[in-house]
Amino acid sequence: MKNYTSSDIRNCAIVGHASSGKTMLTESMLASASVITRLGSIAAGTTVSDYRENERERKISIQLSVIHFPWLNKKINVLDTPGYMDFISEALSGLRVADLAIIVVDAKDGVGVGTHQVWEWASQYQIPKVFVISGLDKENADFTARVQEIKETFSDKVFPLTEPLDPGPGFSKLLDVMRSEVIEYAPDQTGKYTESPASGELAERVKTLHQQLIELVAEADDSLLEKFFEKGSLSEEELRAGLKHAFLNQSFIPVFGVSGQTNVGVARLLDFIAKYGPSPLDRPATKAIDMSDNEVSVEVTNPEPSLFVFKTTIEPKFGELTIFRVYSGTVQTGMELFNADKRVSEKIGQMFFLNGQNRILTDRVVAGDIAATVKLRDTHTGNTLSSYKLQVRFPKVQYPHPNIHAALELANKGDEEKLSQGLAALQEVDPTFHYIVDAELRQTIISGQGELHLAVIVDELKRRYKVEVQLTQPRVRYRETIKGKTEAKYRHKKQTGGAGQFAEVWLRVEPAPRDSGIQFTESLVGQNVDRVFVPSVEKGVMRAANEGVIAGYRVTDVKVDFYDGKMHPVDSNDISFQIAGYYAFREAIMNANPCILEPIHLLEVKVPEEYMGAVMGDLTSRRGKILGMESLGKMQVIKALVPAAELYRYSTTLRSLTGGRGSHTERFSHYEEMPAALQQKVIEEAKKLREQQHK
Incomplete structure (x- = not known):
């Protein structure tokens, strides 16, 4: 394999809403570069990117895949990421190490929730963006409407560099604005094309677009703008020289029309990436933290090696595979590098360049390049490895908190250890998956980004760790409190053959402010009770x-005052007063108008405008309180407070209501009193559960 320098590398993350055409775009790139001889199929499970068993079964992307290929003497690294929000960590990880975001939008369905999300993340990482309108071979594909939608939603700097001339079934022709030509692609899906000058109306159209492009490029550079005002235009040399600068600072955001299914338009996209896309040298320094927690800059030209692990995965034949980007120096096989996060050393073993599950062995990886290695002991996603002279940590990806939870039930008793090992291993490689063994709820709770995410976790437990589990509704963390004031007295007296037990406790209880817990005080006077028994x-x-x-x-938000009692000079002891305190408190609570508090979650739901009514009606049916709405392009964001008990499997309902175009996040907000009728139901269910547990 040819050795590339940092300036020859292009790192691209392909991102977008679910089912927008990302995987087939990646497949067409490989076919155009002659890495594969024919296009694979998602339906047949034969694409290079979606090679894992669960991806082939479900016919969707679940994990990020790395591919690479040569184009115009450049090495293009492509990170093909899932579009489902359930696998949000994959897109975040890909954008973290990419120098360019290729945002794919379906020509028929348009901008989705996922499109908004990846635009925001790419903007946060300050990397340039290219829009690709895919699926132009479909019925009712509307390129013009999609370009207008993208402009209105994201930026008026969006500009098409290719336009389809025959969208729909049989799509093969594009108008190329840069070359002022008509490009016709071969029907054999190889990506090869022929060019001819634009003529007639097309010549006028491309002339208009070309002039608009010149204006956008000129606006990005003062010297070019001056020439533009002087001459009214720019030469082709001046245009091409200014194009990269305009693109990198996003003075213009290019749009390309393609069909990934038939490999039309992809070659010209690759030409643009190779010629004008950023190399690692265009971002010459990366922020890091040294061992004294000071911010430092690591320059790509620094000879000391450093790398960032952006993904860890478990492969059937390799075990744990660690995928990384090098940010400085050259990483070589056999090197000893320092893990600044864990403060341990790691020896670099075999390294590979990846094309899905295919691996090309390499003994060196230069700054800016992406590769994988195996058998690292203590290094996982988010860790930094660097030379002992450098010793830095690159910022970790900030992943969203889980927004869906389920309880696990083992099918076979005795599999507890295998389950524990499997959950720990899966949590290690997936930063958005968490699990806890909840002592309060007496359940193992798994948490993720959506029901599909949790279903994949269950599949992995079965396939890899041979553990059969079922997902059930997690119990809700209700709380008990009181609405009234009262007093209670309880005497504990037990006489046996020897020393007996005696204690009498008098308590006052009253409501305390919300979220204040149990506030225990004593106001004893006199010598009725020795203060040693207060604890x-x-x-x-x-x-x-x-x-x-x-x-x-758990009882909460109650003030408890131990104000009097009685003791016996011989029979009173620690355990006696514990028992008396226990039953005095229970009696006081029962007499103080007790009630159930339920956890309330704050929801943010993103949906297209046309689904607003259905979504808001569903939230209301869940006892939700709508707090407000705001526009986000053609999407609407609904904020609501909803009881946690009403949110089990909500993401499935939302997906059904919005045709898969809605998404939500949720987080705990506060506790509030539950309606009386529902309280009684909770009390009865708790009673049944206790009876079952005691059988």
């Missing part, structure tokens, strides 16, 4: 509060 009473109170009184949920 004993508090222990008893806290044990009763943690166990719950009316439904077995």
Whole structure:
């Protein structure tokens, strides 16, 4: 394989909404570069990117895939990412190490929730963006409408560099603005094309577009703008010289029309990336943190090696595969590098350049390039490796918090250890998946970005770790509290053959501010109770509060005052006052108008305008309170407060209501009192659960 320098490398992340055409665009790139001899198919499970078993079964991308190929003497690295928001970490990781975002929009369906999300992330990472309108071979494909939608939604700097002349079935011709030519692609899906000068109306059209492009490029450079005002135009040499600068600072955002299914238009996109796309040298320094937690800059020309691990995956034949980008120096096989996050050393073993599951062995990876290695001991996603002279940490990707939760039930008792090992391994390689063994709920809770995400986790547990599990609804963390004030007295007296037990505790309880927990105080006077027993009473109170009184949920937001009691000079002891405190508290709560508090979550739901009514109606049916709405292009963002008990499988409902175009995030907001009728239902269900557990 040819050795490339940093200036010859182009790192691109292909991102976009689900089912917008990303994987077939990637496939067409490989076919155009003659890496593959024929296009694979998603339906047949034969694409290079979607090579994993679960991707072939579900016919969707689940993990980021790395491919590479040569084009115009440049090495193009492409990170093909999933579009489903359930696998959001993959797109985030890809954009973190890319120098260019290729945002794919379906020619028929247009901008989706995922399109908005990847635009925001690419903007946060300050990398230039290219829009690709894919699926122009479909019925009702509308390139002009999509360009206008993208302009209105994202930027008026959006500009088409190719336009389809015959969209729909049989699509093969494009008008090329840069070359002022008509390009016709071969029907054999190789990506080869012939060129002819634009004539007649097309010549006028391309002349108009060419002049608009010149104006956009001139606006990005003061010297070119001056020449433009002097001459009214720019020469082709001046245009091409200014094009890269205009593109890198996003004074213009190019749009290309393609069909990934038939490999039409892809070659001209690759020409643009190779000629005008950023190389690692166009971002000469990357921010990092040194071992003293000071911010430093790591220059790509620094000879000391450094790399950032942006993905860890488990491959059937290789075990754990670590995928990284080099940010400085040259990484070579056998090197000892320092993991600044874990403060351990790692020896670099075999390294590979990837094309899906195909691997090309290499013994060196230069700054800016992307590769993979195996058998690192303590290095995982988000870690930095660098030379001992450099010792830096690159900023980690900030992944979103999980917004969906489910409980796991083992099909076979005795698989607990295998389950624990599997969950720990999956959490290690997937930063948006979390699990806890919840002592309060007595369940193993897994959390992720959507129901599809959790379903894939269950598949992996079965396939890789041979553990059969079922997903069930997690119990809700209800709380108990009181609405009234009361007093309670409880005497504990137990006489056996020897020393007995005696304690009498008098308590006052009253409501406390929300989220204040249990506020225990004592106001004893006189010598009725020795102060040494105050901690004993508090222990008893806290044990009763943690166990719950009316439904077995933790009691909170209660002021408890231990104001009097009685003791026995011989029989009173620590355990006696714990027991008395425990039962005095339970009696007080039962007499203080107890109630159930339920957790309320704050939802942000992004949906196209046409689905607003259905989504808001569904939220209302879930006892939700709509807080407000705001526009985001043609999308609407609904903010609402909804009880957690009403949100199980909400993402599936939302997907159904919006044809897969809606997404949501949720986070805990606060606790509030539950309606009385529903409280009784919760109390009865808790009683049944206790009876089952005691059988």
